Amino acid sequence: MKWYRIKALLLKYFYISINSVDRWFDIFYWPVIDIFVWGFASFYIKELSNFNLLSVLMGGVILWIFVWKSSQDIATFVLEDFWARNLYNLFSSPMRISEHVTSIVLFAFIRGLISFCFLILLAFLLYSFNIFALPILFIAAAVFILSLFGWVIGLFVVSLILRFGQRIQILAWSIVWVVQPFSCVFYPLSSIPSWAKPIAIFLPTTYVFENMRAFFLEGRAINYGELLYSFILTLFLMIIVGFFLYRSYAKAKQSGMLAKGD
Amino acid sequence: MDAIEVNNLVKSFREKNKLIKAVDNISFSVKKGEIFGLLGPNGAGKTTTLNILNGLISKDSGEIKILGLDPEQNELNWESVKNKINVSTAYYSLSEQLTIRQNLKVYAMLYNIKNIQEKIDQLLQMFELKSLDNRKVVQLSSGEKTRVSLCKGFINDPEVLFLDECTVGLDPDIAEKTREIIRDYQEQKGTTIIFTSHYMYEVEELCNRIAFMNNGRIIKIDTAGNFKKLIKKTSIELTIKENYPALMKIMKERNIDILSTGTNTVVFEVSSSTDQLYKLMNMIFKAGVKISDMHMNKPTLEDIFIQFARKKQRVR
Ligand SMILES: Nc1ncnc2c1ncn2[C@@H]1O[C@H](COP(=O)(O)OP(=O)(O)OP(=O)(O)O)[C@@H](O)[C@H]1O
Numbered sequence: 001m002k003w004y005r006i007k008a009l010l011l012k013y014f015y016i017s018i019n020s021v022d023r024w025f026d027i028f029y030w031p032v033i034d035i036f037v038w039g040f041a042s043f044y045i046k047e048l049s050n051f052n053l054l055s056v057l058m059g060g061v062i063l064w065i066f067v068w069k070s071s072q073d074i075a076t077f078v079l080e081d082f083w084a085r086n087l088y089n090l091f092s093s094p095m096r097i098s099e100h101v102t103s104i105v106l107f108a109f110i111r112g113l114i115s116f117c118f119l120i121l122l123a124f125l126l127y128s129f130n131i132f133a134l135p136i137l138f139i140a141a142a143v144f145i146l147s148l149f150g151w152v153i154g155l156f157v158v159s160l161i162l163r164f165g166q167r168i169q170i171l172a173w174s175i176v177w178v179v180q181p182f183s184c185v186f187y188p189l190s191s192i193p194s195w196a197k198p199i200a201i202f203l204p205t206t207y208v209f210e211n212m213r214a215f216f217l218e219g220r221a222i223n224y225g226e227l228l229y230s231f232i233l234t235l236f237l238m239i240i241v242g243f244f245l246y247r248s249y250a251k252a253k254q255s256g257m258l259a260k261g262d
Numbered sequence: 263m264d265a266i267e268v269n270n271l272v273k274s275f276r277e278k279n280k281l282i283k284a285v286d287n288i289s290f291s292v293k294k295g296e297i298f299g300l301l302g303p304n305g306a307g308k309t310t311t312l313n314i315l316n317g318l319i320s321k322d323s324g325e326i327k328i329l330g331l332d333p334e335q336n337e338l339n340w341e342s343v344k345n346k347i348n349v350s351t352a353y354y355s356l357s358e359q360l361t362i363r364q365n366l367k368v369y370a371m372l373y374n375i376k377n378i379q380e381k382i383d384q385l386l387q388m389f390e391l392k393s394l395d396n397r398k399v400v401q402l403s404s405g406e407k408t409r410v411s412l413c414k415g416f417i418n419d420p421e422v423l424f425l426d427e428c429t430v431g432l433d434p435d436i437a438e439k440t441r442e443i444i445r446d447y448q449e450q451k452g453t454t455i456i457f458t459s460h461y462m463y464e465v466e467e468l469c470n471r472i473a474f475m476n477n478g479r480i481i482k483i484d485t486a487g488n489f490k491k492l493i494k495k496t497s498i499e500l501t502i503k504e505n506y507p508a509l510m511k512i513m514k515e516r517n518i519d520i521l522s523t524g525t526n527t528v529v530f531e532v533s534s535s536t537d538q539l540y541k542l543m544n545m546i547f548k549a550g551v552k553i554s555d556m557h558m559n560k561p562t563l564e565d566i567f568i569q570f571a572r573k574k575q576r577v578r
């Protein structure tokens with residue numbers, strides 16, 4: 001891996017981000033909508049039951065951004081190169097696969113971080129919600145695990161695009177929303193139907209949100225053992241996806257997908 | 263050492279259980295500093311061959327060597343080869359949401375170019391894009407996009423350059439200038455170029471040697487001049503001022519192949535390689551035939567192309 005090539009790719013994604021309104025919109029618009037929806041929902045719940053879910057819901061929205069942004073940005077940036085039929089020029093350059101992946105992952109993380117900071121500020125201004133009520137170590141671990149999991153999903157989608165072309169692009173937008181209901185972002189594991197529990201237990205995201213809820217609602221200390229388990233699970237998924245991705249690049253070279261770009 | 267060596271290269275694609283042999287056991291080599299043309303009908307396998315050489319498609323079997331290295335041996339070889347080569351085609355643009363200058367900057371960085379600004383300015387000047395440098399690629403005309411792709415192709419001063427239909431969509435003036443740039447550049451730097459195009463005059467003008475491909479195979483490799491000798495006949499059209507019957511009499515006596523006749527015109531064929539035409543014209547003048555106009559259609563590369571493309575079997 002050469003840093004100057006990663007820098008070149010980061011610059012490219014940066015240019016795309018500043019040149020296109022869509023890519024700006026991405027960072028702010030939908031996350032902000034989420035903040036409003038869940039904020040208002042919590043007001044309503046409080047009115048009905050005198051139960052304050054605001055911090056749980058806000059924490060969910062704000063932390064989920066890492067899974068969402070990482071996965072979606074990675075898929076989008078690769079798809080954009082497909083649409084622009086630009087893979088041809090990229091892959092005939094000395095760029096290596098590892099550099100391609102590193103730069104996309106890094107850039108998606110930076111964009112996620114921007115959304116994250118913006119949401120923290122907004123939730124504080126609108127609802128006086130302070131995410132730093134959570135232990136900083138937990139926040140750091142959560143950001144790390146959730147980003148890693150987002151990369152797993154994003155790179156999985158990229159692998160599929162390399163194998164099947166743009167026709168599966170719908171996955172790029174939708175797969176993260178299939179994962180969300182089973183990740184127990186806004187409600188506890190105990191509340192979901194029994195058929196869904198095994199899926200939830202298998203998802204590393206569940207443990208992050210369970211711990212956050214326990215801390216906010218019951219004042220329980222963070223169970224770092226669970227987070228470690230969640231991290232190892234994510235790492236395991238990452239290794240599988242990494243292997244799959246590597247095979248998909250080889251397949252794309254075989255099928256001519258990189259040269260054709262559609 | 264040749265710049266490019268290809269031995270028994272084979273590549274097929276699987277398309278819905280059907281196997282398409284895109285490249286079917288081809289071998290050729292290109293000398294350093296040579297401009298080598300790949301010619302052939304649509305689907306002949308030219309682009310596939312180039313894409314195997316620039317690392318976008320993997321081969322099934324056979325050997326390739328670029329600048330003395332076998333790039334398929336390991337990733338490091340590919341990296342070192344790709345630093346010294348480049349590609350340009352009219353069919354794949356650079357990032358559409360980026361401006362010309364931004365795109366070129368990204369590629370300059372990918373190829374680790376020193377003096378990036380200087381290099382970009384020089385290329386923009388060369389391909390007359392200076393006034394457009396801050397426009398997004400998506401807003402450009404197709405000919406302008408093609409020129410941006412050419413700028414990218416030259417950005418790392420490649421030792422080997424693959425030009426796959428790189429002049430499609432250029433107006434005649436710019437196309438001519440582009441050929442001039444390619445030729446001058448090649449002379450200055452001794453670049454090895456593999457060139458494909460469906461414009462025969464272009465191939466004839468630029469290429470030292472031409473490989474003619476059809477159905478994934480190379481049918482023949484030779485110079486444009488030698489290719490043209492393969493067509494034996496030259497067709498002549500004469501417009502006659504006086505003594506038309508005398509002319510027709512000579513034609514009949516000499517058993518000349520007449521293609522068509524008009525009230526005072528005749529089109530006929532003679533052998534290109536012998537002095538048949540010289541003898542015939544001598545007789546016509548001596549018989550007192552007065553000619554007011556004469557057209558000679560020498561065989562062109564295009565004739566060769568059509569002849570080869572319609573022939574399914576191998577010539578050699
Ligand atoms: N990725 C691919 N998947 C399946 N078939 C392919 C692929 N790429 C090329 N082919 C097939 O391989 C053959 C050779 O294609 P190629 O693009 O090399 O032709 P070409 O000589 O460049 O033609 P053209 O003059 O039209 O550019 C064609 O029959 C084509 O349909």
Ligand SMILES: [Mg+2]
Pocket residue numbers: 308309310426
């Ligand atoms: Mg082609």
